[in-house]
Amino acid sequence: MTQDDKAIGRRVTLEEVARMAGVSRGTGSRVVNGSPKVSPDARRAVEEAIARLGYVPNRAARSLVTRRSDSIGVVFPVPTARFFGDPFFLLFLNGIGTALALRGLQLVLLMPQSGEEEQRLERYVAAGHIDGVVLTALHGDDPLPERLAARGVPVVVNGRPPRGAQASYVDADSRGGAASATAHLLAQGRRKVATISGSLDMPAALDRLLGFRDALEAAGLPIDPSFEEVGDFSQEGAARAMHLLLERQPDLDGVFVASDSMAVMALGVLQSAGRRVPDDVAVVGFDDQPIAGTTRPPLSSVRHPIEAMSREMVRLLLHSIDARDRLPRQVMFPTELVVRESSGGLPVKRS
Amino acid sequence: MTQDDKAIGRRVTLEEVARMAGVSRGTGSRVVNGSPKVSPDARRAVEEAIARLGYVPNRAARSLVTRRSDSIGVVFPVPTARFFGDPFFLLFLNGIGTALALRGLQLVLLMPQSGEEEQRLERYVAAGHIDGVVLTALHGDDPLPERLAARGVPVVVNGRPPRGAQASYVDADSRGGAASATAHLLAQGRRKVATISGSLDMPAALDRLLGFRDALEAAGLPIDPSFEEVGDFSQEGAARAMHLLLERQPDLDGVFVASDSMAVMALGVLQSAGRRVPDDVAVVGFDDQPIAGTTRPPLSSVRHPIEAMSREMVRLLLHSIDARDRLPRQVMFPTELVVRESSGGLPVKRS
């Protein structure tokens, strides 16, 4: 019976729950929504009926009156295709998804493939089908955050938004992390240190390059463009970049790579070119993804807390939704260099 | 003014559209939903009003009456964490997302992290918050497809579902692809051919292993377990597996790897172990992902049409939703061996 009640299609409504509990729909609603103004008796009766009938509130009906969709959008602008080799996105998605699920919110994935689709997305979101939006992997000229914000849609960006747009964002201290990675290489006595960067129209990529230069400058070394190559955050790009660097600077002795997935490729290219790592060339990556601990040799890398950052993004977004204020807020997370064998440094206890 | 109309928050309803167009709400609705029973005049007037006001239908209101959510769920059971290095998932997600967007449907991403969350997911979906579900990356003992189907939720599975569950699914001919990859290695004169497989509780992984054995048997060669190692579909696992294989069979001369992302690692391990590819060891991967064309040497691989498959999954799912039948349907896509340098075969024109 309980069986049957829960079975196929039998949509059970609050009305039925209330009837079974011997109360009114109103009281039923109050129980469901955790209102304090309900007598213990009524609450118990309703809860029991809910369990018995397997009642789950109808989202559409609720949305209609609350004017909330209880779902938030995550936007990947998909010329992002090149990132498909990068686990970052799934880790990120996973972090956001978990944080949302905890609050009973839905994650709607939006992957506009073109400018046209991006416009449709904009109208769609502006129409109120989504309570707020998380943006990531933005490129330099993407007007999306500003446009959405202008339409009154709560927005939180992953990473400093391009063009200094006024938006809430959560970022990791990429520049500082890159600088400490590079400084670490220099501290090992490396003097011909190169870098493979991401797409420079992405703030995170740019920051990592700037951090690299910061460290060189701090050490009194010159900035030499022939030691810099764009890897584009793709594995293909990384391989190409590593080859180019080796060609131009055959005796380079250190490389800072702007992502672990690129670093893995760089490692491979170095090794097939006969370089020993770290003996001939020391390598440091960025992201400290699981794979870093398992390459040969294990990869030193800059860690940034993806989980914590995605949680914070959700927190900011929900706050912005609740408070109905649109004051942009920024949160910066520190990064941390994790030293392993690839950089020739003393491996720290953390594996 | 048109400006203002579209501005922040001004939710415009069908009522207003109708008023502006000088028709009734009913007629407005008909236009919006493309009913044929509307005079050209009325249609034009309504469409103009819609454009002027920037009207977008309220999904919640529509859902409430149509009893459809117009959103479908994509489920990644997330012990899938180990796949995070595999671009397959984003390509897949992208394929599904595109197919859905084309039809104005929403992609709701569901990533249950535990058995408990999976149960919540089940209740949630059964409550009708989602019109249908796409499942992927299932492991052998996952009861989810059956349970959802039992609750009357339209389901389509990516890959043959475990335990022979009665569900609609779309699959690639993994076994055939694996067999032809292996046969290709044998045709190059390789005789000590090993394989790195995925998690064997996943049908796709098992099929690839079986295909590998098929080819050996067909060539009259013995099946030797010491030439088989589980790589788990993770890059870490692949590296470990390759090391183990080399240890056990130092003179192996060919490897069939069950995914490209694992193959990339295998390539690296082989090369740092001093093996030349393909001279000493020929390698074939599976998936034919972008990276395959850019490794050194370029990786031969088995291609399966992710895009086409995800489109087909959406098609099947929508059909199942519309037709309200629950007859399981299966669609199998062929695979195709793409020969590049890593296997020592004659590279085919396709790069």
Place this chain on the structure above:
DNA sequence: TTGTAGGCGTTATCAC
């Protein structure tokens, strides 16, 4: 072809 009106399942605003 068009307009009218009932109802989808909730929440919120009232009196009580």
Place this chain on the structure above:
DNA sequence: GTGATAACGCCTACAA
């Protein structure tokens, strides 16, 4: 604390 009752925005017979 509780119970009516009016929205919420839309679709869809039904009538005209």
